[in-house]
Amino acid sequence: xxxxxxxxxxxxxxxxxxxxxxxxxxxxxxxxxxxxxxxxxxxxxxxxxxxxxxxxxxxxxxxxxxxxxxxxxxxxxxxxxxxxxxxxxxxxxxxxxxxxxxxxxxxxxxxxxxxxxxxxxxxxxxxxxxxxxxxxxxxxxxxxxxxxxxxxxxxxxxxxxxxxxxxxxxxxxxxxxxxxxxxxxxxxxxxxxxxxxxxxxxxxxxxxxxxxxxxxxxxxxxxxxxxxxxxxxxxxxxxxxxxxxxxxxxxxxxxxxxxxxxxxxxxxxxxxxxxxxxx
Amino acid sequence: xxxxxxxxxxxxxxxxxxxxxxxxxxxxxxxxxxxxxxxxxxxxxxxxxxxxxxxxxxxxxxxxxxxxxxxxxxxxxxxxxxxxxxxxxxxxxxxxxxxxxxxxxxxxxxxxxxxxxxxxxxxxxxxxxxxxxxxxxxxxxxxxxxxxxxxxxxxxxxxxxxxxxxxxxxxxxxxxxxxxxxxxxxxxxxxxxxxxxxxxxxxxxxxxxxxxxxxxxxxxxxxxxxxxxxxxxxxxxxxxxxxxxxxxxxxxxxxxxxxxxxxxxxxxxxxxxxxxxxxxxxx
Numbered sequence: 001x002x003x004x005x006x007x008x009x010x011x012x013x014x015x016x017x018x019x020x021x022x023x024x025x026x027x028x029x030x031x032x033x034x035x036x037x038x039x040x041x042x043x044x045x046x047x048x049x050x051x052x053x054x055x056x057x058x059x060x061x062x063x064x065x066x067x068x069x070x071x072x073x074x075x076x077x078x079x080x081x082x083x084x085x086x087x088x089x090x091x092x093x094x095x096x097x098x099x100x101x102x103x104x105x106x107x108x109x110x111x112x113x114x115x116x117x118x119x120x121x122x123x124x125x126x127x128x129x130x131x132x133x134x135x136x137x138x139x140x141x142x143x144x145x146x147x148x149x150x151x152x153x154x155x156x157x158x159x160x161x162x163x164x165x166x167x168x169x170x171x172x173x174x175x176x177x178x179x180x181x182x183x184x185x186x187x188x189x190x191x192x193x194x195x196x197x198x199x200x201x202x203x204x205x206x207x208x209x210x211x212x213x214x215x216x217x218x219x220x221x222x223x224x225x226x227x228x229x230x231x232x233x234x235x236x237x238x239x240x241x242x243x244x245x246x247x248x249x250x251x252x253x254x255x256x257x258x259x260x261x262x263x264x265x266x267x268x269x270x271x272x273x274x275x276x277x278x279x
Numbered sequence: 280x281x282x283x284x285x286x287x288x289x290x291x292x293x294x295x296x297x298x299x300x301x302x303x304x305x306x307x308x309x310x311x312x313x314x315x316x317x318x319x320x321x322x323x324x325x326x327x328x329x330x331x332x333x334x335x336x337x338x339x340x341x342x343x344x345x346x347x348x349x350x351x352x353x354x355x356x357x358x359x360x361x362x363x364x365x366x367x368x369x370x371x372x373x374x375x376x377x378x379x380x381x382x383x384x385x386x387x388x389x390x391x392x393x394x395x396x397x398x399x400x401x402x403x404x405x406x407x408x409x410x411x412x413x414x415x416x417x418x419x420x421x422x423x424x425x426x427x428x429x430x431x432x433x434x435x436x437x438x439x440x441x442x443x444x445x446x447x448x449x450x451x452x453x454x455x456x457x458x459x460x461x462x463x464x465x466x467x468x469x470x471x472x473x474x475x476x477x478x479x480x481x482x483x484x485x486x487x488x489x490x491x492x493x494x495x496x497x498x499x500x501x502x503x504x505x506x507x508x509x510x511x512x513x514x515x516x517x518x519x520x521x522x523x524x525x526x527x528x529x530x531x532x533x534x535x536x537x538x539x540x541x542x543x544x545x546x547x548x549x550x551x552x553x554x555x556x557x558x559x560x561x562x
Contacts, residue, residue, distance in 0.1 A: 121493075126534060206389060210394075235500075262382070269381070
């Protein structure tokens with residue numbers, strides 16, 4: 001109690017240093033992305049760009065112009081937005097039904113969803129990609145159905161966990177006043193669900209946006225590449241990898257995520273917390 | 280209301296359930312069946328009984344990757360949770376800038392495993408080359424510790440957020456009472472705070488253990504199992520059995536490995552939940 005102020009300042013300085021170190025890997029990539037191609041090598045990654053090695057925006061221009069970067073960005077954005085929107089809408093409807101209707105179907109759906117959360121993806125990866133091929137669900141424009149199916153577990157589980165705490169009387173009142181179940185859902189339940197929507201949305205966005213294995217197996221890699229696929233593909237391809245544009249590419253994919261995070265960090269951390277506690 | 284809602288099943292549940300069948304239930308059942316078959320695509324499956332399981336267990340790379348994964352999971356779980364809990368303890372004291380620190384520590388979680396693995400590969404290779412050690416692709420020890428450092432860097436923030444929430448729920452009266460009764464800070468920590476945050480510990484252990492066992496992206500991007508499969512974890516081993524080996528027998532063996540992997544993950548998750556749940560105290 002006595003020297004709270006003094007020790008507090010010590011801690012602040014200590015954590016400031018740790019945080020600076022914590023950010024270093026990302027800063028390192030940013031610095032390297034500003035160097036000229038021929039100065040990027042294994043042993044000099046830590047060196048700061050100097051007047052001699054500084055490349056300006058050259059790597060960024062190259063990254064955007066080549067490698068199908070913009071295409072990949074579009075696919076990644078499209079897949080993430082469509083999948084998350086579909087998951088939020090369908091799973092919340094499903095969760096409402098199974099918490100309000102008590103029969104064996106509801107119980108079974110709930111149990112299956114809880115079960116699917118522990119199953120590792122490797123268990124279904126081969127058969128899932130074959131099923132997707134057979135049903136022609138193998139383009140960025142309809143892969144959201146696969147994501148709905150594989151992501152339903154967590155979403156339904158979280159939504160129904162929250163739904164149990166909403167008083168049923170409000171919905172009953174709406175139904176007695178003549179709302180159909182659909183109207184009740186969209187006019188009464190949907191607005192109440194907003195905080196949970198944000199939580200589930202954050203978790204599913206983090207998953208879909210960063211997912212590598214599922215799109216690799218389902219999509220045709222020669223035609224469609226999401227951003228994680230693009231980065232892995234160019235590292236794995238034979239011949240010399242152009243490090244400069246590669247670094248620029250990483251910066252361009254990481255920075256938007258960080259900016260969005262800084263803008264909405266309150267929601268994101270809350271969402272993750274809610275997800276962890278329910279899970 | 281239940282009656283009125285009941286017949287709306289096709290609107291409310293069917294879309295999700297149909298996708299769930301396509302995306303999970305059907306592949307799961309088919310996967311169970313195919314683990315008993317020899318196949319290269321779903322169409323030419325031929326029933327062979329338990330042969331795949333025997334070959335999977337006797338495959339030495341599978342055993343190696345099992346032990347590698349177990350040792351990785353144990354060490355990374357301890358490292359992550361100890362670090363996360365200590366940081367959470369420090370950040371729940373009244374110090375300036377707590378919010379900024381939390382924000383920074385959590386950030387790596389938002390970046391995908393492939394990108395993270397790549398960034399750390401550059402960083403580790405630079406350190407190794409300046410130390411004159413062999414690079415990651417030839418260095419098993421560095422690969423192992425590299426994976427642990429990478430996972431700790433990524434997950435400490437996440438677990439810390441959960442621990443902070445747990446610690447904030449410990450009633451301050453309880454801590455004060457212990458202090459008045461003469462408990463020293465260490466006793467307060469182990470006898471009061473730790474039992475009170477047991478639910479958070481359950482969650483964090485569950486998440487870190489299952490994440491470590493299921494780890495794939497980071498493993499692929501950082502070491503890709505090199506040198507010579509020595510840093511290959513179970514998920515990557517299964518992937519390589521499926522897609523990197525030629526020969527008609529490997530897909531079946533891969534599927535059998537996947538089933539074993541699934542049973543393993545479920546058993547570990549359940550026994551861990553049971554073990555720590557029993558230590559939780561009623562608030």
